[in-house]
Amino acid sequence: RKIIVSLPEKEIILKNQFASIEKNKGNFININQDIKRLFDNEEYEKASLALSKKISLDENNPVNYFLASKSYFLQGNYERSIHFGLEASSKGMNTSDNFSILGISYLKLNNLKLSYASFFKALNLETNSSITNFNYALINEILNYDVVAAEHYYLSGLASIKEENYTRIYNSLVSLQRLSDKNKNIYETYVNLNNKILIFLNNRN
Numbered sequence: 001r002k003i004i005v006s007l008p009e010k011e012i013i014l015k016n017q018f019a020s021i022e023k024n025k026g027n028f029i030n031i032n033q034d035i036k037r038l039f040d041n042e043e044y045e046k047a048s049l050a051l052s053k054k055i056s057l058d059e060n061n062p063v064n065y066f067l068a069s070k071s072y073f074l075q076g077n078y079e080r081s082i083h084f085g086l087e088a089s090s091k092g093m094n095t096s097d098n099f100s101i102l103g104i105s106y107l108k109l110n111n112l113k114l115s116y117a118s119f120f121k122a123l124n125l126e127t128n129s130s131i132t133n134f135n136y137a138l139i140n141e142i143l144n145y146d147v148v149a150a151e152h153y154y155l156s157g158l159a160s161i162k163e164e165n166y167t168r169i170y171n172s173l174v175s176l177q178r179l180s181d182k183n184k185n186i187y188e189t190y191v192n193l194n195n196k197i198l199i200f201l202n203n204r205n
Contacts, residue, residue, distance in 0.1 A: 035067065047071040048080075062093035069101055078105040096126040100135055107139065115139055123152075130159035130168045137175065150179050150186040157193045161200045169197055 035054075038047040051068040058064065065088035073081040085102045103118035119139050123132040137152035157172035173193055180190040 039067075039071070042074075044071045044074045048075070060091060062088045062091035065091060066093045066095075066098050069098070073101050073105055078108045081105045082109075094121075094125070096122040096129065096132050099125065100131065103135055103139070107142075112139070112143060116143065128159055130156045130163055130165055130172070133159060134168060134172060134175075137172075141175070141179065146179050146182045146186065150176060150182075150189050153179070154189050154193050158196065161196065169200075173197060 035047060035050055038044070038050060048068060048071040051064050051071060054061070054064045055068065065084045069081045069084035069088055072078075072084060082102060082105045085098055085105065088098050089102075099118045099122035103115045103122060106112075106115035106118060116139050119132070119136045123129075123136045126132045133152045133156035137149045137156060140146075140152065141149035153172050153176040157169060157176065160166075160168040160172055173190075176186070176190045176193055180187040
């Protein structure tokens with residue numbers, strides 16, 4: 001059977017295998033253009049300082065806490081990211097993006113239990129998202145729940161096809177391939193996803 005080994009060269013594979021944080025996207029509802037500009041320019045330390053000032057002036061706006069969490073995450077300060085992510089959640093920012101950042105931050109700190117819980121919440125909030133399925137698959141793979149991991153890598157791949165997200169299509173397929181020698185059912189799931197991707201790519205030509 002024909003197995004995909006790569007996708008078009010123009011598609012860049014993410015260095016970070018976690019799918020959820022896309023630096024130039026996010027929830028900027030009720031945030032002024034100065035904060036957005038700092039994120040767009042990847043000036044995350046300045047964004048953290050600016051958001052701290054905004055929080056001091058308005059302690060009840062969950063978006064400020066969410067973006068502060070995101071800014072600290074992008075600086076690699078996972079403890080501060082978790083702090084602000086939990087504050088955002090307590091003030092009503094219960095979104096898949098917020099829980100995804102929490103999940104990755106906990107994982108970076110090797111807290112697998114809370115990472116799993118965060119990714120599980122993110123998945124329940126957006127069940128058809130390639131991002132949430134990929135991250136949930138990954139934490140299950142780390143915990144050696146191979147069957148569950150394979151199922152959600154497959155779902156991530158299907159969602160990625162709908163989203164036309166080539167990077168995540170590739171990552172989902174490669175991740176599923178990594179598990180494909182575990183048992184026959186996982187291998188068949190891998191081949192099934194591969195065939196669906198081939199159909200998608202052929203229809204694009």
